[in-house]
Amino acid sequence: MAVAAQAVPRATAVTRPRKEREQELLVWPDLVFIEFIAAVLFTLSFLILSAVVDAPLLNRANLDITPNPSKAAWYLVSLQEMLLHMHPALGGVIAPTFALGGLAALPYIDRKTEGQGAWFATPYAIRITLFSAAFASIFLVGLVLYDQGRHVNVITNIAQRVDADWEWPGKLAPFQNVRAIQTGWEWHIPVPEAAQLGPGEHDGELNWPQDFQNVPMPFNGTSGPDWMRWGAPDFLPGWMQAMYWYDLNMNTPTFVVEQFIPVFIMVALPFLLIYILRRLGWVQDVRGGAIALFTGLMTSYFVLTIIGAAFRGAGQDLVMPWDVPKID
Amino acid sequence: MSVTEQPRGPGIGGWLADKLFRNYIWRSIFRSGYPNTPRNQMLVVATNVFLHLHPTRIHKTHVRITHTYCLGGLTFFFFLSLTVTGVMLMFYYVPSPGQAYTDLQALETNIRFGMLMRNLHRWMAHGMVISVFLHMMRVFYTGAYKPPREFNWVVGVILLTLTLALSFTGYLLPWDQLAIWAVTVGMNMAGTAPILGEDTRLILLGGLEVGDAALIRFYTLHVIGLPLIAAIFMAVHFWRIRRDGGLARPL
Ligand code: HEM
Numbered sequence: 001m002a003v004a005a006q007a008v009p010r011a012t013a014v015t016r017p018r019k020e021r022e023q024e025l026l027v028w029p030d031l032v033f034i035e036f037i038a039a040v041l042f043t044l045s046f047l048i049l050s051a052v053v054d055a056p057l058l059n060r061a062n063l064d065i066t067p068n069p070s071k072a073a074w075y076l077v078s079l080q081e082m083l084l085h086m087h088p089a090l091g092g093v094i095a096p097t098f099a100l101g102g103l104a105a106l107p108y109i110d111r112k113t114e115g116q117g118a119w120f121a122t123p124y125a126i127r128i129t130l131f132s133a134a135f136a137s138i139f140l141v142g143l144v145l146y147d148q149g150r151h152v153n154v155i156t157n158i159a160q161r162v163d164a165d166w167e168w169p170g171k172l173a174p175f176q177n178v179r180a181i182q183t184g185w186e187w188h189i190p191v192p193e194a195a196q197l198g199p200g201e202h203d204g205e206l207n208w209p210q211d212f213q214n215v216p217m218p219f220n221g222t223s224g225p226d227w228m229r230w231g232a233p234d235f236l237p238g239w240m241q242a243m244y245w246y247d248l249n250m251n252t253p254t255f256v257v258e259q260f261i262p263v264f265i266m267v268a269l270p271f272l273l274i275y276i277l278r279r280l281g282w283v284q285d286v287r288g289g290a291i292a293l294f295t296g297l298m299t300s301y302f303v304l305t306i307i308g309a310a311f312r313g314a315g316q317d318l319v320m321p322w323d324v325p326k327i328d
Numbered sequence: 329m330s331v332t333e334q335p336r337g338p339g340i341g342g343w344l345a346d347k348l349f350r351n352y353i354w355r356s357i358f359r360s361g362y363p364n365t366p367r368n369q370m371l372v373v374a375t376n377v378f379l380h381l382h383p384t385r386i387h388k389t390h391v392r393i394t395h396t397y398c399l400g401g402l403t404f405f406f407f408l409s410l411t412v413t414g415v416m417l418m419f420y421y422v423p424s425p426g427q428a429y430t431d432l433q434a435l436e437t438n439i440r441f442g443m444l445m446r447n448l449h450r451w452m453a454h455g456m457v458i459s460v461f462l463h464m465m466r467v468f469y470t471g472a473y474k475p476p477r478e479f480n481w482v483v484g485v486i487l488l489t490l491t492l493a494l495s496f497t498g499y500l501l502p503w504d505q506l507a508i509w510a511v512t513v514g515m516n517m518a519g520t521a522p523i524l525g526e527d528t529r530l531i532l533l534g535g536l537e538v539g540d541a542a543l544i545r546f547y548t549l550h551v552i553g554l555p556l557i558a559a560i561f562m563a564v565h566f567w568r569i570r571r572d573g574g575l576a577r578p579l
Binding site for chain 1: 363366369370372373379382383384385386387388389391393394395398401402405409425429432433436443444446447448449450451452454455457461465468469470471472473474475477478479481482485489492495496499502503504505506507508509510512513514516517518520521522523525537538575576577578579
């Protein structure tokens with residue numbers, strides 16, 4: 001089995017050919033010296049930094065006064081930014097868990113030993129890195145701007161110069177931002193009288209969003225023919241009940257906005273990236289793909305951190321950095 | 329370690345070296361002789377508990393700064409310095425909502441070098457988070473996670489999480505508006521996790537909102553629980569670097 005073969009210690013990695021001795025230096029003094037200098041340099045620079053810049057101390061903690069905006073620590077701000085665009089569990093927990101899990105799994109996916117021990121040692125490595133960083137930054141900034149919906153005001157203002165009564169057409173609401181799919185979008189499909197789908201009055205059409213807000217999940221125990229109706233599974237332990245969707249009816253518009261579209265984007269963009277890089281011929285093996293995805297992840301983290309830390313003002317509104325209120 | 333390997337000259341330096349390094353007491357502490365010969369230079373690394381985290385020899389490409397940018401070492405340096413400054417802060421800090429904030433104010437105004445220690449601890453904590461990220465990126469782009477170093481990369485990912493957790497738990501301790509709201513935001517995020525989220529939140533906070541139970545829990549995790557775990561994983565990390573044959577090198 002392949003797994004068993006993996007577990008065998010690699011003797012080659014530990015015993016070294018004799019002639020490599022000549023390539024080696026003594027740790028004392030060559031390395032210890034560098035470490036010493038680095039430690040001194042960083043001690044000094046942090047001493048100077050600390051003498052000049054004081055750590056912040058705001059007013060005493062008070063849960064009755066909510067600062068606006070209240071932000072997470074900077075290394076979590078990227079997650080907080082994700083919360084603005086999707087379901088909180090998805091943006092704050094599930095997606096990051098997948099990212100960390102993917103990171104940890106990386107060496108078990110990319111097992112070729114080529115290209116180790118030197119910077120960007122595989123073909124096209126630098127190009128893949130630059131392209132992926134650009135790809136991720138452009139899409140992220142674009143998506144954040146789109147979801148913020150500033151373009152709606154701009155376009156409306158321009159259009160109203162021409163036609164004072166102009167309003168953003170309801171049919172095109174999804175182009176305002178993601179949430180508008182749920183709140184500002186309306187359409188109907190005519191439904192013949194014969195097709196009575198559920199209980200309730202038949203008005204001859206399916207309307208978005210009203211008619212999609214309470215769609216019973218299959219086997220939720222409270223919908224469908226009689227044999228599909230049963231009581232709440234009280235006999236199960238609490239955590240199992242939490243997992244069973246008894247009496248759950250899906251709010252489809254919310255689901256689309258908070259879960260389906262974000263997941264789709266988070267899965268589709270990496271695929272698109274890899275696809276483009278393969279068409280360009282730059283990604284030829286697992287390592288190339290790993291570089292693309294890792295770079296994309298790091299860039300996303302970085303860009304979202306910048307946006308969340310420097311561009312989110314009161315009410316998590318997108319503003320210029322100098323307009324972010326100072327809280328005390 | 330024969331005595332003839334000592335630097336011996338007619339000058340004052342030789343005399344000093346003789347006095348300092350050839351006496352009984354010095355030799356009882358440092359077994360190897362003065363490291364001015366290859367043999368003693370290797371012995372000094374091999375016989376010293378701190379230095380022996382290193383091998384005695386190292387490939388010359390790995391000494392080049394541009395290979396590692398010292399980032400792993402720097403992360404470790406931050407960790408050690410944070411321990412030192414953290415212990416200093418602990419002398420003055422009482423983890424209770426009634427006192428924590430006042431202690432911080434006293435630290436800034438009444439206590440000699442209190443502000444300096446606090447600043448050092450704060451900026452170095454940020455420094456550690458940044459350097460651990462950069463270290464991970466350097467390991468990635470030099471392909472150093474590839475066999476046989478798979479597991480050490482995993483240990484690294486655990487260390488990354490621990491570093492963030494250390495920083496996060498420390499964030500609450502000043503007990504100011506920044507602290508309590510950042511932690512509230514963070515814990516609400518954790519609370520949304522499916523199935524386990526609400527329980528995790530309750531266990532970490534010891535209550536429904538960030539209060540005295542949360543402060544003592546975060547404090548305990550921050551000053552002893554997480555540093556201990558991190559130190560253990562760092563020991564594994566360093567041990568594995570040597571077991572895996574030193575740093576990665578082109579085949
Ligand atoms: C507290 C956190 C950490 C500390 C103190 C630390 C320390 C170190 C040190 C001192 C080295 C020696 C080479 C160098 O300085 O670059 C090293 C190498 C390594 N680290 Fe870390 N590290 C940490 C976190 C991480 C993380 C987050 C990862 C990856 C996810 C990682 C993966 C590795 C690997 C695979 C090596 C071997 C590199 C090679 O063979 O070239 N470490 N670490």
